[in-house]
Amino acid sequence: MEFSIKSGSPEKQRTACVVVGIFESRKLSLPAELLDNAARGYLSDLLRRGDMEGKLGSTLLLHKVPGTEAERILLVGLGKEREFRENEYRTAVAAAVRTLNETGGFDGTIYLTELPVKKRDVAWRIRQAVQVAEETLYRFDQMKSKKDDVRRPLRKLTFCVERRTELAVAEKSLTEGHAIASGMSFMKNLANLPGNVCTPTYLAEQATAMAQEHGLQIDVLGRAEMEQLGMHSLLAVAKGSHQPPQFIVAKYQGGKTDDKPIVLVGKGVTFDTGGISLKPAPEMDEMKFDMSGAASVLATMKAAALMKLPLNVIAVVPTVENMPGGGATRPGDIVTSMSGQTVEILNTDAEGRLILCDALTYAERFDPDCVIDVATLTGACVIALGHVVSGLLANTDSLARELLEAGHEGWDRAWQMPLFDDYQEQLKSNFADMGNIGGRPAGTITAACFLSRFTKKYDWAHLDIAGTAYRSGKEKGSTGRPVPLLAHFLLARAGAQQA
Ligand code: BES
Ligand code: MN
Ligand code: ZN
Numbered sequence: 001m002e003f004s005i006k007s008g009s010p011e012k013q014r015t016a017c018v019v020v021g022i023f024e025s026r027k028l029s030l031p032a033e034l035l036d037n038a039a040r041g042y043l044s045d046l047l048r049r050g051d052m053e054g055k056l057g058s059t060l061l062l063h064k065v066p067g068t069e070a071e072r073i074l075l076v077g078l079g080k081e082r083e084f085r086e087n088e089y090r091t092a093v094a095a096a097v098r099t100l101n102e103t104g105g106f107d108g109t110i111y112l113t114e115l116p117v118k119k120r121d122v123a124w125r126i127r128q129a130v131q132v133a134e135e136t137l138y139r140f141d142q143m144k145s146k147k148d149d150v151r152r153p154l155r156k157l158t159f160c161v162e163r164r165t166e167l168a169v170a171e172k173s174l175t176e177g178h179a180i181a182s183g184m185s186f187m188k189n190l191a192n193l194p195g196n197v198c199t200p201t202y203l204a205e206q207a208t209a210m211a212q213e214h215g216l217q218i219d220v221l222g223r224a225e226m227e228q229l230g231m232h233s234l235l236a237v238a239k240g241s242h243q244p245p246q247f248i249v250a251k252y253q254g255g256k257t258d259d260k261p262i263v264l265v266g267k268g269v270t271f272d273t274g275g276i277s278l279k280p281a282p283e284m285d286e287m288k289f290d291m292s293g294a295a296s297v298l299a300t301m302k303a304a305a306l307m308k309l310p311l312n313v314i315a316v317v318p319t320v321e322n323m324p325g326g327g328a329t330r331p332g333d334i335v336t337s338m339s340g341q342t343v344e345i346l347n348t349d350a351e352g353r354l355i356l357c358d359a360l361t362y363a364e365r366f367d368p369d370c371v372i373d374v375a376t377l378t379g380a381c382v383i384a385l386g387h388v389v390s391g392l393l394a395n396t397d398s399l400a401r402e403l404l405e406a407g408h409e410g411w412d413r414a415w416q417m418p419l420f421d422d423y424q425e426q427l428k429s430n431f432a433d434m435g436n437i438g439g440r441p442a443g444t445i446t447a448a449c450f451l452s453r454f455t456k457k458y459d460w461a462h463l464d465i466a467g468t469a470y471r472s473g474k475e476k477g478s479t480g481r482p483v484p485l486l487a488h489f490l491l492a493r494a495g496a497q498q499a
Contacts, residue, residue, distance in 0.1 A: 001137060002156045002179060003130055005170040006109065007163060010068075011038030015158070017061075017072040018107025019096045021112050022047065023057065023081040024054035031111035031160070032075070039067040043075070054078060056088055057095040059287070061103060065324050070186050074099055076112065077226035086411055089117045089125065090132050097136040107156040114162045115294045122166045123173040128411060130177030131184065131484065138185060139201035140192045140477060176307060180410070180487045183303035184480030186210065189293040191470065191478035195271030195288045200238075200319040203268055204246040204391065205289060207298050211250050214305035221247035231358040233337040234318050237351040240275055240328025241321040247359070248294075248317040252301050254309050255497070260369035261312040264301075264486065267352045268294030268319030274329055275322050275348030290352070291476060292469035293374035294319055300486040307487075307496040316363055318355040334432045337456055338362065344432035352377045353450045354436060360454040370399055370459040371437040373451065373490075374482060375466075380443025382467040390482055391464035399461045403489055410484030414463060423449050 010018050010031045020186075026047040030034055036043040042065055043443040048053065052060045056079030065073050075098045079088050083195070092112055100108040113125050137154070141147045141277045152199045161170045190198060190206060204220045213219035223244055226235055233246070238245035250263075267390040269290035273279060279287065301315045329335075333345045335354075338361040345354065352375050363371050381391040392414040394400035400416050426438030434453065438446025448462050470483045 001133065001154070003133070003174055004156070004158045004165060005126070005161060005174055006158050007167055009163050010035045010070055010111055012320060013109045014069045015107055015109040016070070016098055017074050017103060017108045018068070018070040019074045019076060019100070019110040019112060020109055020245050021092060021115055022054040022075050023084070024051055026052070026054055027081065029078065029115060031114055032444070035065070035068060040169045040388050042066060052077065054206070057091050059095055059099045061099065070109070071105065072103065074103070077240060078115070083238065084115065085118055086087045086120065089115065090128060090411070093129050093132040094136045097133045097157070098194060101137060104152050106152065106154065107158070108154065109158040109160060113159040122161055123169050124409070126159055126170045127177035127180070128319065130174060131181045132179035133157055134185060135480070138188060140188065143194070157273055164385045176491065179303045179306035182298035182306060183483045183487060186302050187292070187299035187480050187483055190298070190479040191289050191292050193288070195321070198287040198288070198291065199244040199270050200321060201244065203270060203294060203317070203319050204248050207248045207250055210298060210302055212300060216301060216305060217251040219249045220244040221249070229362065230336065230338045232335045233438040233458060234320065234355045234358040236333065236335045236345060237275070237322055237328045237354050238320040238491045240325035241323040243270070243321040245318070245320040248315070248319065249433045250301055250315040252304050252313045254304065255312040259312045261314045261366050262490070263314045263363045263365060263366055263368040263371040264297040265316045265356060265357055265371060265373035266294035266297035267291070267373070267377065268317045269351060269355070270319060270321050272322045272349070272351065273324060276324050276328050277347045278324055279349060283472065286470065286472060289470040290376050292317065292376050292465060292478065295478070296374050296469070296481070296483050296486065297482045302488070303483065304490050306493070310497055313490065314366055315347055316357040316359050320355055322351045337454070341434065341453065342432040344429040344435045346435045347437045348367065350436045350447070352379070352448055354461055356451055357454040360451060364457050368458050370396070370461070372403070372461045372463065372486070373487055374423040374463045374486070376469050377464045378444045378447045378466055381464040384417070384444055385415055385467055387467045387471070389413045390468045390485070391444050392416045392461060393445065394461035395419065395455060396459040396461070399459050403461055403463070403485065406489035406492055407485040409492070410488035412481050412484035414485060416483070417445055417448070419445065419452060420447055453492060
């Protein structure tokens with residue numbers, strides 16, 4: 001999709017379709033009013049006759065409206081004006097793009113980006129519009145033998161801003177939104193693939209291709225190198241699978257040589273059966289999404305490169321398949337992690353933390369500014385926070401605040417949970433330095449407590465994305481989250497750097 005920015009009157013646009021909003025009940029937004037004036041009350045007439053109420057997400061397509069230059073006008077319902085906030089704005093833009101795509105025209109000129117959204121500036125509205133457009137048009141049909149093609153697909157979208165003075169900011173936001181959306185699609189394409197295609201080896205190949213495309217440095221360590229480094233916790237998870245584990249390290253050098261890097265660590269379990277602590281059958285297919293953390297950090301590297309951020313960022317991705325097999329790790333097995341700490345593996349289904357702990361120890365060698373790990377780590381997080389926000393835990397409050405703020409800015413929100421020492425005792429083991437599970441209470445926190453034992457040497461935050469990385473049910477599929485959060489964290493850091 002091609003995007004552009006424009007400022008100008010709606011009645012003068014020579015385009016396949018002009019899109020304006022209608023509030024409930026039957027109130028014209030400002031651009032709609034301009035059209036109505038040019039069309040001598042054509043729109044207000046229609047509304048008065050009851051053709052449209054303005055319900056959020058509803059649409060009405062009009063052809064050849066007198067007094068206007070566009071082939072069509074699309075009215076989009078915005079709901080109640082007082083209640084028009086972030087989610088409503090996104091819903092309206094999505095409805096517009098969906099309808100445009102189902103309508104014959106190749107291009108559309110959207111005025112919804114001019115609507116005021118409380119506490120959100122034009123930069124936010126443009127970034128979100130691009131992302132929503134890409135999300136609405138996203139299809140994953142790689143694995144279908146027959147693809148249902150749109151007859152005349154939409155090729156170009158133009159977003160309008162009220163004032164010419166806003167054009168420069170809007171152009172910059174368009175680039176940012178596009179970079180983030182490209183990252184999200186990249187993540188979705190990896191995460192939506194089934195486990196028999198997206199194996200650790202495949203993930204390493206795709207990371208390599210992405211790195212080459214964007215000029216990143218890349219290294220992939222195999223089993224022998226991991227053994228040499230003493231990553232026995234990670235390797236214990238891979239033992240039941242025929243798929244060899246991989247350890248991916250990708251570097252984006254946009255900053256000065258001696259700028260400390262931000263390290264992003266992503267859980268890359270390409271399929272999580274639970275291992276010998278086998279998961280129950282229902283919905284087990286969704287465990288192909290257990291590499292969403294990995295996909296999200298690789299996607300964020302792509303976005304960072306597209307935005308040419310003046311930062312050094314390193315992605316570290318431990319990737320394995322968690323299977324039961326003759327060689328698999330048994331409950332009760334004890335392993336020595338790369339850090340030297342020993343772990344009693346009481347439940348082989350708590351495998352995410354086992355691969356992450358060695359990756360977190362490995363991250364020390366970069367003398368990081370900070371380390372952020374991203375993982376579909378606990379079912380408990382889905383119970384606590386549902387599918388709305390990601391869980392956030394950190395050993396440094398300022399870092400946690402930065403991430404919460406980035407989530408708010410990118411509309412990909414997180415919520416902090418406590419990492420109090422009091423929870424650490426749940427990880428006690430009679431036989432090793434720690435167990436890998438902490439019992440039923442506070443499962444998300446004890447998982448983070450486990451990780452915290454490997455992150456003492458730097459500022460660290462952990463994002464549990466078990467509830468936010470993908471959708472179940474009819475709309476099953478990767479969401480592309482938390483790429484917007486991570487990208488906005490980097491954008492904010494880049495801004496601080498330049499200021
Ligand atoms: N990948 C799962 C967590 C998960 C569950 C993600 C549901 C998305 C949806 C993780 O490896 C896991 O199995 N965690 C266990 C930990 C438990 C054994 C302590 C869990 O949450 O049940
Ligand atoms: Mn598991
Ligand atoms: Zn898992």
